[in-house]
Amino acid sequence: MRFKDRVVIVTGAARGIGATTAEAFAREGARVAAVDLDASGVEATVKRLRDAGADALGFRSDVAAAAEVTTMVQAVLGRWRRVDVLVNNAGGFSAMRLTEDITDQEWDGILRSNLTSAFVCSRAVLPTMKRQRAGRIVNVSSVVARGGVVRTTAHYTAAKAGVIGLTRHLAAEVADHGITVNAVAPGTTATERVVALRTPEDTARLAATIPLRRLGEPADIADSILYLASDAARWVTGVVLDVNGGQVMA
Numbered sequence: 383m384r385f386k387d388r389v390v391i392v393t394g395a396a397r398g399i400g401a402t403t404a405e406a407f408a409r410e411g412a413r414v415a416a417v418d419l420d421a422s423g424v425e426a427t428v429k430r431l432r433d434a435g436a437d438a439l440g441f442r443s444d445v446a447a448a449a450e451v452t453t454m455v456q457a458v459l460g461r462w463r464r465v466d467v468l469v470n471n472a473g474g475f476s477a478m479r480l481t482e483d484i485t486d487q488e489w490d491g492i493l494r495s496n497l498t499s500a501f502v503c504s505r506a507v508l509p510t511m512k513r514q515r516a517g518r519i520v521n522v523s524s525v526v527a528r529g530g531v532v533r534t535t536a537h538y539t540a541a542k543a544g545v546i547g548l549t550r551h552l553a554a555e556v557a558d559h560g561i562t563v564n565a566v567a568p569g570t571t572a573t574e575r576v577v578a579l580r581t582p583e584d585t586a587r588l589a590a591t592i593p594l595r596r597l598g599e600p601a602d603i604a605d606s607i608l609y610l611a612s613d614a615a616r617w618v619t620g621v622v623l624d625v626n627g628g629q630v631m632a
């Protein structure tokens with residue numbers, strides 16, 4: 383029970399890595415706020431958490447929209463009075479695109495959901511974490527921002543590199559307040575969204591190129607997020623933890 387009674391906000395918690403991370407925190411005793419644009423997905427996550435005996439809240443919020451995030455954080459504080467951990471997991475991309483085919487709107491959308499969201503949510507919890515003189519922020523970047531040649535898209539790669547820059551900057555800025563800020567950079571992980579991006583043959587070919595010979599599972603990523611949020615990582619800040627089966631060794 384590493385997180386007994388700690389208050390944890392997980393963004394993008396309707397499915398995939400975020401849902402698995404919310405469940406992992408709940409199993410370890412945390413009070414979990416699950417946040418996502420997808421209302422029914424969030425509801426399903428919260429139901430699973432509560433069925434397992436956890437104290438959980440669900441929010442249908444756009445985590446890049448300041449007003450919605452403020453409302454969500456106020457509701458979390460209203461219920462539990464503190465915020466111990468923020469996991470900025472919302473994001474992803476859903477279609478392969480050559481750079482010349484990316485519209486302005488798509489560029490803005492991907493930057494917004496993957497990078498702006500981490501800024502907006504961090505900004506919203508920092509006053510509380512500073513008051514507590516303690517807090518953990520874990521951002522979810524990606525293997526695509528770590529080197530090697532993993533085929534995705536320009537906007538997604540730029541956004542995930544931005545997440546690493548934000549992580550390092552913020553880690554230095556808030557360290558004096560007892561707050562740590564770290565990132566996990568997952569390798570290709572078999573969530574529904576990612577499996578749908580490739581044919582089964584392409585997925586098998588990709589898995590064969592990974593030294594540990596398989597794609598990641600959401601639990602592989604959740605375990606690392608929990609480590610960075612745990613007491614065991616008390617002297618770890620500003621790092622990017624590669625969790626990728628050796629896909630890219632940065």
Ligand SMILES: NC(=O)c1ccc[n+]([C@@H]2O[C@H](COP(=O)([O-])OP(=O)(O)OC[C@H]3O[C@@H](n4cnc5c(N)ncnc54)[C@H](O)[C@@H]3O)[C@@H](O)[C@H]2O)c1
Binds near residue numbers: 423496523572
């Ligand atoms: N799966 C992978 O291979 C992989 C690899 C590296 C990094 N990542 C990153 O891990 C995170 C989770 O990935 P996943 O595969 O579980 O994706 P997913 O699509 O299964 O889940 C992402 C969730 O984020 C939510 N979301 C997106 N924008 C949002 C917004 N503005 N406000 C609120 N919710 C929003 C979506 O509704 C969705 O439920 C993403 O940041 C992704 O970029 C995933």
